[in-house]
Amino acid sequence: MPRLRSLAVLIAVTLVAVALATPATSQTPQVSQTPKAGGVLNIMLREDLAQGFAIHETATISVVWPAMPCLNNLVLFDPLRKTESVDTIIGELAEKWSWQDNYRNLVFFLRKGVKWHDGRPFTSKDVKFTFDMLREAPDAPAKLRINPRKDWYANVEAIETPDPYTAVFRLKKPQPSLLMLLASGYTPVYAAHVPPASYRTGCVGTGPFRVKEWRKGEYVEYVKNPDYFVQGRPYLDGLKYFVIVERGTRQAALQAGKLDVSFPGETSKTAAEQLKKAVPQLVITPFSANVSDNIIMNIKKPPFDNVKVRLAVSHAIDRRALVRAVHQDGAVVGASLAPKPWGFWGLGEKDLAALPGYGKPADEKAKAKKLMAEVGFSPEKPLRVEMVTRAIAIYVDMASFVINELKQVGIEATLKQIETAQWHAMATRGDYQIGANLTGIGPDDPDANFLENYGCGSPRNYSQYCSEEIMKLIDRQSQELDVKKRLAMVAAIQKKLEADAARPILAWRLDYFTVWPHVKNLVPHQSIYNFGRMQEAWSAK
């Protein structure tokens, strides 16, 4: 009897298992999470490549995003991890690396057997060529036409290549975060045997994909690099980046499934909500675009040479209201570095609350009015200024909000829209009084941000703010090896910058990166500039 009972139980269990299993297999098959080789991803581009594949000559995501699959760095932020920190850096052309002499020498041990797309071998000569060119070493064999990130390498004294597979970065002083800069999408290695100018029209890289065709104004097509040095990568057979200038058409193409992947920095919260409503299966991931809304004030000219006026501006702008009104909550408040969890170094709510512009709106406006009164202005007798901004909707929306805020404290600003062709020239020359600006930062790292945007003499320091004290602090944090100590130093710098109203930060924009569900292993990072390699991406279609 017990044996019969056991048999009956066994049969019953088997039947239940079969019954449970049958519907599952008859429905949509589950998507395997084991990467699948093959397929092509169709990817969105909102404009043609501004300078071809010449990442070193530009700062725009419109180049970095479509050019990254062709190239490799020495090191890169792990494509599969959202967070960007020293701990998430993996080797690319460098198999391993080592800090020596108390962070004064950074030694890279390069991979052997890596080939450029034209078949030539990759060696340490290419590394030296690239970084000597970037830092504009006196004996550099080539010069870039435009070199926007020269300041990143100011601390590099020399690059030595004792053998074809070792490259040593000798630094003037310790700079642990140099590795962060080298891991950015902005830092590929160029081939020494082709002129740097050739990257404007084509691409000889070592990357996972080779350029098949760049049809100007239409698309960039890549095919898998069969000689790629990482075994089994890339998974995809190819990539195709479509240039679609009209925003409505871009969204329609994504919605219709003609595109698999959106453009980083393209999708606002409102647009994401509309897309999700139209196509519920789309996968939308909010992440920090590492782009801030900020106010630039010309510190060299009246009235903004007066710190009271600058502080009045900072107090007057209700950041949280701006996030609600201009970004429909698709942004977060923060000081000069993106706050957690979107970034690593930003100030927390508690610290922010003590800074100009983050208190109760009525109190902040009262403080702003008081400061304006001290310099002789009031809403009845306003200070009249001209506010410049780029003639692009996202800039104008922000500027219009700010103008309205300033009006309430006695600053009457008229808006002047500047065409892109003139914007940076105007800002660098300091031909303005006050401006509503957007600033994008490559890696989420204090060195990259502070040196570029607050460093004395930096061409991107549009406010021309220059403080000896701040420069010393920037230098000290850059050399600090202990992360906790560095965090504290970076926080102190951020507070000081806001207290000086050097370049009041209003908000950090979030992007709602959108892909179709069959797109796997394409993980948005803490910055739009660092996750475009596509080496790990695969398609479950």
Next chain:
Amino acid sequence: MKTYIAQRLAIAVLTLLGMSLVIFTLLRLAPGDIVDILFSTAGYVSPSEKQGIMQELGMDRPYWVQYLDWLRQIVTFDLGKSYRYDLPAWQIIRPLLPVTIELAALSMVVAVFLGVPTGVISAVRQDSALDYVLRVISLAGLSMPAFWLGMVIILTLVTWLRWIPPLTYVPPTEDFKLHAVQFALPALAVGYRSSALIMRITRSSLLEVLREDYIRTAWAKGQSGRIVIWRHALKNAMLPVVTVIGIEFAFLIGGLVVTETVFNLPGVARFLVQAILWRDYPIVQNLVMFIAIVVILSNLLVDMLYGVLDPRVRYGG
């Protein structure tokens, strides 16, 4: 006739010369240049580096030297190099031409096939219910910008069918059916608007002709309505219609900016706007000259057609 054409061509050369001067000057009057934009993509400006690039592109030379150099390039069929792409301008312009010409031509075919018959019906049935309906439809066409209609078409397709036309140009040799669909939709959007204009001109012109004595005579002689309308009246009423068609076609070559943008077609107009934004002088100058040549040639063709449609037209020697 030959002398007339020769005269017109001589005038055309002078017109193009004048145009070249205007284009060249206006472009340089616009604030900013390619070098500013290149720096803009890098987020800063360095005066010394800027000077180097100006020199590299030959933009540091006096304006008159640059102008004469451009004229020399046109005469020798060497259109120079695109500042933005660092490639021969002709290599960039050449693929754009068939796209725009085909779209403009198809749009005109749609416009004529819609506009002329409805104009005739509207005139023949003046003040009838059908006339009112057709006039409302034509007025709607005139009121609706082609790009708006284009966007409505795209959104309707994506909402209802989850489909939109191809995102890149599909040559007819590759896939004729897809190519036809790719061009049919924008041609309908643009053609509808142009057809409204043609319909109204056809209607008013035909109404005028229908009141002429010779038409009354034809009716009195007992000729059939078809012969009176299509053979006697319409032929004479076509002169202003042909003028409008010529002007519309020439306008479309450079005026399809938004339609090409909405349908993502790599044509002249869309590229021209991008080139203007980038201050890519060699591309802009040569594309505008191309449009000017099309305008001049289509005007010449229209003038030639006058003689075919109306034998009384004589070409001065």
